[in-house]
Amino acid sequence: MISAFFVLCFMFYASNVTHNVLSVDWAVFNYGIPKAEVYYSCPYNIFHYKVKNDTIYTRYSILYRLKNLKGQDSLVETRERKVIIPSFEIAQRRDMKLVDEFDFLAPQSGSYLLNLTLIESLPISSIIDTIDIPDFSRLPVLSNIELASLVKIDSVGGKFTKGKMRIIPNPDLNFGGAYELVYVYYEGYNLSQDTFSYELSYRILSENKSVIKSFPEEIKKKSDLYFANTFAFSTKGLMPGKYSLKLKLTDYGSGNQDSIEKYFWIIKKDTAQLAMRNSQLSVGGNLNYQQEIRFLATPSELNQYKSLSEIGKNEFLRKFWQKHNLQEFINRVKFVDSKYGLGRILGRDADRGRIYIKYGPPDEVVAHTMIEHTKPHEHWYYYSRGFHFIFIDIRGNNNFQLIYSNCDNEPKNPNWENYVDPLELEDLQ
Numbered sequence: 001m002i003s004a005f006f007v008l009c010f011m012f013y014a015s016n017v018t019h020n021v022l023s024v025d026w027a028v029f030n031y032g033i034p035k036a037e038v039y040y041s042c043p044y045n046i047f048h049y050k051v052k053n054d055t056i057y058t059r060y061s062i063l064y065r066l067k068n069l070k071g072q073d074s075l076v077e078t079r080e081r082k083v084i085i086p087s088f089e090i091a092q093r094r095d096m097k098l099v100d101e102f103d104f105l106a107p108q109s110g111s112y113l114l115n116l117t118l119i120e121s122l123p124i125s126s127i128i129d130t131i132d133i134p135d136f137s138r139l140p141v142l143s144n145i146e147l148a149s150l151v152k153i154d155s156v157g158g159k160f161t162k163g164k165m166r167i168i169p170n171p172d173l174n175f176g177g178a179y180e181l182v183y184v185y186y187e188g189y190n191l192s193q194d195t196f197s198y199e200l201s202y203r204i205l206s207e208n209k210s211v212i213k214s215f216p217e218e219i220k221k222k223s224d225l226y227f228a229n230t231f232a233f234s235t236k237g238l239m240p241g242k243y244s245l246k247l248k249l250t251d252y253g254s255g256n257q258d259s260i261e262k263y264f265w266i267i268k269k270d271t272a273q274l275a276m277r278n279s280q281l282s283v284g285g286n287l288n289y290q291q292e293i294r295f296l297a298t299p300s301e302l303n304q305y306k307s308l309s310e311i312g313k314n315e316f317l318r319k320f321w322q323k324h325n326l327q328e329f330i331n332r333v334k335f336v337d338s339k340y341g342l343g344r345i346l347g348r349d350a351d352r353g354r355i356y357i358k359y360g361p362p363d364e365v366v367a368h369t370m371i372e373h374t375k376p377h378e379h380w381y382y383y384s385r386g387f388h389f390i391f392i393d394i395r396g397n398n399n400f401q402l403i404y405s406n407c408d409n410e411p412k413n414p415n416w417e418n419y420v421d422p423l424e425l426e427d428l429q
Helices: 088-093 269-281 299-307 310-323 326-340 351-359 422-428
Strands: 023-031 033-043 050-052 055-068 074-085 097-105 110-119 123-133 146-153 165-169 181-189 198-206 211-214 218-220 227-234 241-251 257-266 364-368 377-382 387-392 401-405
Touching: 023 110, 023 123, 023 146, 023 181, 033 110, 033 123, 055 097, 074 088, 074 097, 097 165, 165 181, 165 227, 181 241, 181 257, 198 227, 299 310, 326 351, 351 377, 351 387, 351 401
Parallel strands: none
Antiparallel strands: 023 033, 033 097, 050 055, 055 074, 055 110, 110 123, 146 165, 146 181, 181 227, 198 211, 198 218, 198 241, 241 257, 364 377, 377 387, 387 401
16 A cells, blocks of 8 residues: 655754664554554655655655564555655755654564665665564553654654654664654553552663663553653763663562563764874874875875885875975865765765865855756866866755866866856856
């Protein structure tokens, strides 16, 4: 069954390190029949976008296959999605991330194999996971824990809303940095029918199961045999690594208990990446500039460098950086990595980043983002040098490629005239 198109929302965050372009998480709740909610996320820039009437959008399909590992039943379903972003500049600056979910009913407890694929014209990302459906007949019993990037009151309803709470999932389960708080949502069922209270306790465990932090117990009065609860804790003081949150429910009326555990990661991306890049650019660290001098060195210098021994390379680099302003070079690399990076592509490896590192900041940038019949593009002018560069977002993914240059040392797309507005073309003749 294919559902109707609807617009996905984007979550804004300083992205954490992920091992797959597509992240997935899940939680199972009991509504008479167990319902599994599957959350997934990916960077905005894995898609190709179109521009129509000042709206930047794309459409994709999500294909998921579910197979009961203990039975014969299976499910295959495709759902279509429409994504809208405010602008490529905002999407890149905020490192926008698509977050969505779907759910399915699972009458039987057990394990289900999930194969999730995002598709445009061709599959662009796929991931496999196993979803375990609990036995909700226990007395009492907890749902799975959903870890979220935000929980807030929502009286309107809609996507990610449970009851009166809007719960924004964080499928990659990475926290820290931009996510200083870890939000927790879970439900409890089958409390004993009496007037006694129940107790909730929380602990953060290290990867080797030692207790890192314990929180004060919460004692609550029963208003029903079912409850839903939210909780949040700070990531401050937690070093990067793998942790788990362990939740325990004690029903005072019956004396029975249940517990559930959920893994998450603390990752300080900005600090780690900055340290890595600085180590590549610092004078220490064995003068590791093999991937960096290409911006400033001439072809003959690069050939000479490659032919040297390790001792000769170190001496070459020492003399090379005596001729060039190392600190200015480092500042430019840091700037372009933060401004022009795209997904896994560092800003220094993008065309605009390369030109900026090589020639410095342009004297003027003229950006055209909404000209009819042309794709978003930028003109960079270096008046003192007489240089003119044109970069264009050919694929609509904010990767502006160099198509024109009047500099003999830089490439020119042979069909560059087809990408430029005719009025602009007249000025270049």
